Amino acid sequence: xxxxxxxxxxxxxxxxxxxxxxxxxxxxxxxxxxxxxxxxxxxxxxxxxxxxxxxxxxxxxxxxxxxxxxxxxxxxxxxxxxxxxxxxxxxxxxxxxxxxxxxxxxxxxxxxxxxxxxxxxxxxxxxxxxxxxxxxxxxxxxxxxxxxxxxxxxxxxxxxxxxxxxxxxxxxxxxxxxxxxxxxxxxxxxxxxxxxxxxxxxxxxxxxxxxxxxxxxxxxxxxxxxxxxxxxxxxxxxxxxxxxxxxxxxxxxxxxxxxxxxxxxxx
Amino acid sequence: xxxxxxxxxxxxxxxxxxxxxxxxxxxxxxxxxxxxxxxxxxxxxxxxxxxxxxxxxxxxxxxxxxxxxxxxxxxxxxxxxxxxxxxxxxxxxxxxxxxxxxxxxxxxxxxxxxxxxxxxxxxxxxxxxxxxxxxxxxxxxxxxxxxxxxxxxxxxxxxxxxxxxxxxxxxxxxxxxxxxxxxxxxxxxxxxxxxxxxxxxxxxxxxxxxxxxxxxxxxxxxxxxxxxxxxxxxxxxxxxxxxxxxxxxxxxxxxxxxxxxxxxxxxxxxxxxxxxxxxxxxxxxxxxxxxxxxxxxxxxxxxxxxxxxxxxxxxxxxxxxxxxxxxxxxxxxxxxxxxxxxxxxxxxxxxxxxxxxxxxxxxxxxxxxxxxxxxxxxxxxxxxxxxxxxxxxxxxxxxxxxxxxxxxxx
Ligand SMILES: Cc1ncc(COP(=O)(O)O)c(C=O)c1O
Numbered sequence: 001x002x003x004x005x006x007x008x009x010x011x012x013x014x015x016x017x018x019x020x021x022x023x024x025x026x027x028x029x030x031x032x033x034x035x036x037x038x039x040x041x042x043x044x045x046x047x048x049x050x051x052x053x054x055x056x057x058x059x060x061x062x063x064x065x066x067x068x069x070x071x072x073x074x075x076x077x078x079x080x081x082x083x084x085x086x087x088x089x090x091x092x093x094x095x096x097x098x099x100x101x102x103x104x105x106x107x108x109x110x111x112x113x114x115x116x117x118x119x120x121x122x123x124x125x126x127x128x129x130x131x132x133x134x135x136x137x138x139x140x141x142x143x144x145x146x147x148x149x150x151x152x153x154x155x156x157x158x159x160x161x162x163x164x165x166x167x168x169x170x171x172x173x174x175x176x177x178x179x180x181x182x183x184x185x186x187x188x189x190x191x192x193x194x195x196x197x198x199x200x201x202x203x204x205x206x207x208x209x210x211x212x213x214x215x216x217x218x219x220x221x222x223x224x225x226x227x228x229x230x231x232x233x234x235x236x237x238x239x240x241x242x243x244x245x246x247x248x249x250x251x252x253x254x255x256x257x258x259x260x261x262x263x264x265x266x267x
Numbered sequence: 268x269x270x271x272x273x274x275x276x277x278x279x280x281x282x283x284x285x286x287x288x289x290x291x292x293x294x295x296x297x298x299x300x301x302x303x304x305x306x307x308x309x310x311x312x313x314x315x316x317x318x319x320x321x322x323x324x325x326x327x328x329x330x331x332x333x334x335x336x337x338x339x340x341x342x343x344x345x346x347x348x349x350x351x352x353x354x355x356x357x358x359x360x361x362x363x364x365x366x367x368x369x370x371x372x373x374x375x376x377x378x379x380x381x382x383x384x385x386x387x388x389x390x391x392x393x394x395x396x397x398x399x400x401x402x403x404x405x406x407x408x409x410x411x412x413x414x415x416x417x418x419x420x421x422x423x424x425x426x427x428x429x430x431x432x433x434x435x436x437x438x439x440x441x442x443x444x445x446x447x448x449x450x451x452x453x454x455x456x457x458x459x460x461x462x463x464x465x466x467x468x469x470x471x472x473x474x475x476x477x478x479x480x481x482x483x484x485x486x487x488x489x490x491x492x493x494x495x496x497x498x499x500x501x502x503x504x505x506x507x508x509x510x511x512x513x514x515x516x517x518x519x520x521x522x523x524x525x526x527x528x529x530x531x532x533x534x535x536x537x538x539x540x541x542x543x544x545x546x547x548x549x550x551x552x553x554x555x556x557x558x559x560x561x562x563x564x565x566x567x568x569x570x571x572x573x574x575x576x577x578x579x580x581x582x583x584x585x586x587x588x589x590x591x592x593x594x595x596x597x598x599x600x601x602x603x604x605x606x607x608x609x610x611x612x613x614x615x616x617x618x619x620x621x622x623x624x625x626x627x628x629x630x631x632x633x634x635x636x637x638x639x640x641x642x643x644x645x646x647x648x649x650x651x652x653x654x655x656x657x658x659x660x661x662x663x664x665x666x667x668x669x670x671x672x673x674x675x676x677x
Contacts, residue, residue, distance in 0.1 A: 054575075054576065055444065055571075055576040055577045056444065056449065056450075056453050056562060056563075056577050057453075058299070058453045058456045058457065058563070059299040059301075059456075059457070059460065060457075061457070065443060069443075072576060077573075077574035078574060078575065079574070102561075103297060103561045104560045104561050104562060104569070104571060104575040104576075104577070105574060105575030105576070106575070107559065107560055107561055107566075107575065108558065108560065108571060108573065108574065108575030109575070129299050130297045130298055130299055130561065130564070131297055132296070132297075132298070132300055132303055134287060134296065135295050135296065135297055152300070153299060153300035153301075154300060155299075155300040155301035155303075155304075156301070157300075157301050157302075157303070157304040157305065157463060158300055158303065158304060159304055159307075162300075162303060162304070162307075166300075177299075177300065177301060180301055180460060180461055180462075180463055180464070181301075181460060181461040182457045182460060182461065185461065
């Protein structure tokens with residue numbers, strides 16, 4: 001069984017919701033990333049989303065744009081991310097890892113080569129922001145064949161018909177984008193999120209995880225009431241950005257941000 | 268991805284894109300989910316209107332009375348004679364209202380915006396011509412207008428920035444990335460994703476996600492339809508060659524598309540050679556044989572490094588300074604219908620000065636790329652052969668750039 005499915009079935013048994021932190025790999029420098037991953041797991045992460053830095057992150061706000069710039073300045077490439085996952089797996093064989101990013105770095109490596117490598121280092125899912133299911137006809141089956149989950153986004157603007165298509169193709173979990181906007185934008189409206197999740201429940205058994213606009217324990221707890229998982233990105237990446245002159249303090253800060261959310265969600 | 272370009276026949280080229288916006292292996296709709304709905308809506312609006320005689324009539328009327336079409340096909344006799352070969356004819360898009368071909372498309376998209384009832388339009392711009400054309404139609408229709416422009420381009424195209432201000436648009440300088448056209452497009456997409464309910468995104472070239480490459484082509488195809496008819500009237504036959512500059516590729520497709528089945532008409536798309544293809548400092552994805560890639564919603568030839576990061580580009584002309592190219596051009600390159608070549612900055616300046624001196628027509632630096640290639644091509648042809656060059660815009664906006672090169676400060 002894929003580690004993501006395994007994790008959600010455990011959580012379900014425990015009656016808990018998934019906490020899914022996102023960081024951009026290579027930010028502030030590649031040698032920190034694996035340490036951050038372990039720190040996040042210690043603070044209560046159930047699944048890790050590892051961002052693949054890209055030169056043109058069209059769906060991201062300034063916080064993650066800058067994270068991409070820092071990571072790229074340090075020369076972080078997709079192949080380096082795969083090495084990071086391999087290193088992470090030496091000490092952690094159970095926490096699912098999802099790579100999240102844009103299509104071009106994957107196109108450049110080649111779908112099949114990427115899928116082989118990702119599967120062999122222990123990646124569990126792939127979320128390509130600019131690849132809706134209609135454009136995943138070639139890539140999707142290559143992932144599936146290697147037991148890698150193809151994770152797709154659902155947005156507030158997604159029509160009923162599109163949602164059905166996405167549910168039919170999605171694996172691992174559905175990533176519900178809580179608001180119209182880029183990452184790091186304004187806070188979400190939990191009632192609005194609940195209203196959008198309800199019809200999805202009728203279409204799929206996939207866990208529904210919510211991202212965009214979750215910044216602290218309070219918003220995390222609110223969303224956890226209606227969703228199966230909570231995804232937090234910019235709030236963590238902000239801590240990295242604020243501590244560039246004291247990078248040795250970052251892991252501890254990430255832990256405290258995440259631990260606060262964990263506590264609030266489990267309360 | 269399933270159709271390989273090599274299986275595509277020339278006659279198939281008139282039937283592109285397919286229902287999902289693919290031009291063979293290129294094009295498509297690679298966007299984040301939030302935008303999918305808006306693109307489906309736009310596609311439906313466009314498909315329902317494009318064969319609607321009332322919509323066409325309104326478009327034609329605006330082109331005639333607001334833009335000033337048809338634009339003339341002008342025989343540059345003195346310049347042709349000095350080059351000593353083929354006769355060069357200039358399709359005078361520089362004479363359009365606002366000074367470039369860009370307005371053909373903004374008129375069309377503004378009509379679509381009006382149908383959707385959205386009160387706000389946004390645009391990205393490089394040289395500022397598309398921004399000016401968008402600000403112009405927005406002023407005319409009373410729409411709120413925000414234009415994203417790379418901070419480097421704001422510097423080198425100050426005149427157009429002020430024109431947009433005068434027209435009531437807000438120009439938002441983009442400081443991220445390379446601070447040029449690609450970054451302006453990133454920022455416009457971020458705005459659209461945030462304000463998709465009340466905002467219509469007027470894309471300025473035959474790139475972006477489906478259906479933009481198709482509809483921008485269709486709105487610009489008036490250039491080629493006129494040029495074809497004018498050639499028959501003024502030359503007495505079709506021209507032997509067409510030449511147009513290629514940034515995203517809208518003026519080139521506009522001219523080429525109505526000739527695509529005329530096999531005897533050769534076509535040349537001229538990209539920005541910058542400091543020269545061999546230096547790597549250019550903006551010529553097709554002629555430098557860049558790898559395939561995905562950016563801004565479509566698959567195409569895309570200048571990027573081995574890790575898939577999009578490359579910095581360089582060109583004297585802000586309007587061509589873009590690492591990708593419209594997906595239909597990518598297909599036309601693969602099937603061999605168009606020859607894609609590059610002209611470097613130095614050749615472009617020479618052509619700019621030559622046309623200004625010999626014909627009293629000051630071309631945009633973008634259009635001067637096409638002229639630079641015509642200069643190379645004409646002497647290889649006979650004097651009874653004919654080349655139509657798309658003079659896509661006028662050069663007023665570039666006077667500062669050229670003055671700076673001449674060491675003159677205002
Ligand atoms: C006069 C002129 N020609 C050409 C271009 C390049 O665009 P395209 O390749 O879409 O025609 C521009 C873009 O700004 C322009 O202003």
